[in-house]
Amino acid sequence: MRILADLPDEDIAWLDSYAAEQGKSRAAVIRDAVTAYRSKHRDWLEQGFGLWTRYGQGADGAEYEAEIRKAWDTGDLS
DSSP states (O other): OOOOOOOOHHHHHHHHHHHHHHTOOHHHHHHHHHHHHHHHSOOHHHHHTTHHHHHSTTOOHHHHHHHHHHHHHHTOOO
């Protein structure tokens, strides 16, 4: 899909210069910028999705909590 975007002349000049340095088209640089922006601005639900599996080792929630609490009781928080 194509879009039309109004940018100040100095931004267009910078974009053209940067694109030439990178050996890319202006459109490719803009696509890269949008991709980078989106990866840094995901919503909180998307960012948190799957964290339990990654950091909870796929354990049952109650079992994982019990293991963590054992460390609290002994003072061994390593």
